[in-house]
Structure formats: C-alpha cells, structure tokens
Amino acid sequence: MNFALGIDVGGTKISYALIDNNGIIKDNVVKVLTPKTSNEIENILKDIILKFQDCIEFVAIATAGTVNNSNDKVIGSTANLPVGYKEINFTELSDKKVFVENDANCAAWAEYKIGASVNCKNSIMLTLGTGVGGGIIIDGKLLKGKSGGAGEMHFSMSRNKKRQCTCGAWDCFESYASGNGLKLTAIDIVGYENITTYDIIEGANNGDKNFKNAVEIWQNDIALGILGLANLFDPDCFVLSGSMGKFVDVGKIEKFVNSYVLTSPTKIYHAKAGNYSGMIGAVLLGNELI
Template sequence: MKKALAFDIGGTKIYSTIIDETGNVIGEIDKFSTPKTLDKIKQILKEQISKYENKVDAIAIATAGAVNNDNTSVIGSTGNLPKGYSSIDFQGLSTKRVFLENDANAAAWAEYKIGASRGTNVSVMLTLGTGVGGGIIINDRMLKGKSGAAGEMHFKMYPDKRRKCTCGSWDCFEIYASGTALKLDAEEALHDKNVTTYDVIDGAKKGNKKMVDILERWQNDIIVGIKGLTNLFDPDCIVLSGSMAQFVDIKHVEQEVNSDIVTTPTSIRLATAGNYSGMIGAALMALKG
C-alpha cells in the first residue's frame, strides 16, 4: 500500500505523520511549534524528510496560504508565517515527489473522501477557527481557480467599511464568521475590549441574555454567508469544521439557509474526518496519481 509523509504547516504548529493511501494515520504524530524563521522551518522539514522519505512514496504538505495549480509552491502571502515562506523550494527538500495543498482545501478533500461529504458531487467546507478557511469540491475536483487561490472566504458581507479583515481589506466573511469575529461582536456589544470568546460561549450556555444575543449575531452572519455560498454553488452539503464549529446550531442554520435560497435544500453537517484532516487530505491527493 502506498504511503505519504504528511505535514500540516500552520502559523503556530507544524504536525507530521505517515498516512496510507486509504487515509489511515499509521505513524506517530510529531508536533513542533512553528519557528519564526524560514531556515528553522526548513530544518524541521528536512529532518523529518530525511528520517522517513525512504519509507514513503510522496511528501504531502497541507499549508497555510494559497497553493498554485501544480501543487508545487505557495503563492499567497500568509501573515502568520515568516516573510519569504512562499519562496521555499519544497521539491528541493526531497528526492520523492513533494505535493502541496492549502490546508483548508486539503481538509475539505479529506471530508469528501472519508468524512462528512463522502459520496456527494458538490460540497463546500468552512473551517471556523481563529480565521476562516474554505474548500470547494465540484464533481470530484477541487475548485482551484485560475491561480490556485479559489475558495478563500474573503467575499464581502457589508459595503460600508465596518471591520478590517486580517487580509487587509474590509468586511470579508472571515471577519464576521471566525472566532476572532465572535470576540469583536462581543467587544462592540459590551464596549469591553477584554471580553473573550470563552466569556460569550460560557455566558450563553448559562442563559445570559446578552451573551446569547452576541452568539446569535455571530451565527446570523454565518447564515448570511452560507446562503450566498449555497446559491452560488448549489452544494449537496456544507461541512463546518474547526474549533468554532461546535458552537454553531447546525439544525437551526440549516433551516434558516433552506428557507431563503433559490436552489433546492442543502444539508449542513459537522466535519467528521478529525483533527488531522489537513494531512489526510493532502496525502490522499498526493497518492492518487
């Protein structure tokens, strides 16, 4: 059975393990804090690769940032990784094929192959974490766009410059649907810079009316975004993943979305491929031929 050495390179952590062609994690999970310099990131990759490359058929990297259509390099700048990250010659690190994909795209592929969107033709995945990632699969293909950057969730929610997004632009879906967004919602509602997402979640659970309203406002923005995505892509399902997905009322969102769209009803689902879905998706893509 074919195997890949997989990495997940994010702004705070780098994970690495071995995954087989059916998506099973068969190695130990190695975990590193993401270094602040390019050289140290390369050093981690090189060390892992030299340890394992003789045992695998490919190197599969799920990474923050947009990845080109040849799956060989990072094209988009990623604010949370060191400057020059996109200049790394990933193929130069191994004698085996090195395959890259955007982390959210890779995770969406894992859901499609072994998780919540298995068996569908059209699916959209939203990763709700500190930021928002996205992956769109249409008829067995990842939607990559002309350059590779399709599926980024930076479409506009409001026209009047209310909130600056992490990408530098204004009022993107990401800055209304992320964990960061929930904190901003709370800061605005309570005029308190120190309020945390935990305060909102915990307060809402205990029935605090203000916190319930803040959580609802956040969820309503997610509903608005999902309605747009549903009308654009007419998906079989929308999969929600990431650390914030558990705070979304899935059934309520599904009802609201389906009551106000021009397509036939869609299904909203929680992700099931697990914490290593980025590495699994990248490995499945790298090993598929």
C-alpha cells in the same frame, strides 16, 4: 500497505505522521514548533522527510497560505509564516515526490473522502477558527482557480464600513463569521474588550443574555454567508470545521438557508475527519494527483 508522509505546516507548529492510502494515521502524530525563519522551516522539513524516506511513497504537505496550481509553491496569504516561506520550492525538499496544498483545501478533501461530505461531489467546507478558511469541491474536483488560490472566504457582508478585515477590505464574511468576528460582535454588545471566545460560548451556555445574543448574531452572519455560497455554487452540502465550527447550530442554519435558497436545498454538517484532516487530506489528494 503503502504509506505517505503527511505534514501539516501551521504558523505555530509543524505536525507529521505516516498515513496510509485510506487516510489512516499509522502511529503517533509528532509535533514540533514552527521555526521563525524560512531557512529553518526548510531545514526542519528536510530533516523530517529524511527520517521517513525509506518507508514512504511520497510526501504530502498541508500548509497555511494559498498554493499554486502545480502544487509546489506557496503564493500568498501567509501572515503567520515568514516572508521567505514563499520562496521554498517544496519539490526540492526530497528525492521523493512532494505534494503541497493549502490546509483548508486539504481538510475539505479529507471530509469528502472519509468524513462528513462523503458522496457529496459538490461541497463547501468552512473552517471557522480565528479567521475563516475554505475549500470548495465542484463535480468531485477541488476548485483551484487560475492561480490556485480559489476558495478564500472574503466577500462583503455589506455593513457600511463597520469592520476592516485582515485582508484590508471592509466587512468581509471572515470578519463576522470567524471566532474573532464573534468576539467583536460580543464587544459591540457588552461594551468592554477584555473577553475571549471561550468566555462568550461559556457565558451563552450558562444563560448570559448578552453572550447568547452575540452567539445568535454570529450564527445569523454565518447563515447569510452560507446562503450566498449556496446560491452561487448549489452544493450538496456544507461542512463546518475549525475550533469554532462545533459551536454552530447546524440544524438552525440549514433551516434558514433552505427557506431562502434559490438553487436547491442543501445540507449542513459538522466536520468528522478529525484534528488531522489537513495532513490526511494532503495524502488523499496526493494519491490522486501525483
């Protein structure tokens, strides 16, 4: 069996594991804290790779931020990583081939190869966490666009400048469909700020009227965004992942979307490829592209 080293670089931690051609993790996933400077990140990545270089075919890195079309550099959207991170040339980290791709794109690929969207050649994954990440697969290929950054889920919900998004524009899908969006929706309803998404979900499950209302509005906003994407891309399915994805009633959203969609009915699934879908997807993509 041939192995690759899968690494996931996030704003708070770096995780890594040996992963085989089929996307199966060999031993344990190891996690270390993400250092504060890009030099330290570069050095820690080199150290990790050095430990495994005799038993791997290549290195596959899933990272926060958008990644260029040659899969060797991060080109943008790395608010939670140091500025210099964009200067790292990933191919220079090792004598082995190094492949890097955006973490949400990698996770979308893992779902397509071994998870919820297997056999769906046209699929869109939405990662609902603090923000919203996305990966779009069209005709069995990851949609990258001219720069490599395609699939950013920032498009307007048209709410007359109600919320300013993290990207600076007003009323993006992300500012309503994310965990943070749910929180802002709940704050609008209850009138105080000291709440967490956990409080809201727990409260809604325990029958709290305000929190139930907040969750319903949040799901309606997700459904509206998905309807727009379904009309634009006509995908076989959508996959919802991330820490908030599991709280979405996919059946309800699927029913709403399919009652308005102009293209053709679509399916909506919860993600199945697991917590390490980023690094697994990076290896599975690397298998095909390098």
